[in-house]
Amino acid sequence: MHYVANLAWERGDQNFESGTFSRRHRIAFDGGQTFVASSSPQVLPTPMSDEFGIDPEEAFVASLASCHMLWFFVIASKRKYCVDRYVDNACGVMRRNDDNRIAVTDVLLRPKVTFSGPRLPTEDEHRAMHHRAHELCFIANSVKTAIECQPELELAPTADAPD
Numbered sequence: 001m002h003y004v005a006n007l008a009w010e011r012g013d014q015n016f017e018s019g020t021f022s023r024r025h026r027i028a029f030d031g032g033q034t035f036v037a038s039s040s041p042q043v044l045p046t047p048m049s050d051e052f053g054i055d056p057e058e059a060f061v062a063s064l065a066s067c068h069m070l071w072f073f074v075i076a077s078k079r080k081y082c083v084d085r086y087v088d089n090a091c092g093v094m095r096r097n098d099d100n101r102i103a104v105t106d107v108l109l110r111p112k113v114t115f116s117g118p119r120l121p122t123e124d125e126h127r128a129m130h131h132r133a134h135e136l137c138f139i140a141n142s143v144k145t146a147i148e149c150q151p152e153l154e155l156a157p158t159a160d161a162p163d
C-alpha cells in the first residue's frame with residue numbers, strides 16, 4: 001500500500017529572501033479533494049500564515065483521531081453494536097521533547113460515542129473497544145507521540161423509555 005499527497009506552492013511576486021512570504025499552499029489527495037494549507041499562525045504569524053488553512057499540526061491530530069475512529073467502527077460493528085454518532089474534539093500539544101526538539105508530544109482523543117439498539121456496550125466494553133482501536137491504528141503505530149483517549153459513552157434513548 002502507498003499513499004500520495006500532492007503539495008503545490010508558488011512564490012508569485014513575494015520576496016522569498018526576506019522570509020516574509022506566505023506559506024499558504026494547496027494539498028491535493030488522490031480522491032480529488034484539495035485543501036488550503038499553511039503554517040500555523042501559532043508558529044508563524046499572519047500574513048505569512050493563513051489562519052483558514054489546515055496546518056501540519058492540525059492535520060496530524062486529525063489523522064490520529066480519524067484513524068482511531070475508523071478502527072473503532074470496525075470493532076463496534078464486529079461486536080454487533082450500532083453507533084449513531086461519533087464526535088471527537090481531539091487536541092494536540094506541541095513542546096520540546098526528550099531530545100530538546102519541538103514536536104507534537106501529546107495528543108488527547110476525546111471521542112463521545114452514541115449507541116442505540118438492543119445491544120449496548122457497558123462503560124468497560126466501550127473503553128476496551130477504544131483501547132483496541134488505539135492498538136490497531138496505523139497512524140498511532142507510526143509515531144512517538146503520547147496518545148491518550150478519554151472516551152465518553154452515550155446511549156440513545158429507546159422508544160420504550162419513560163418520558
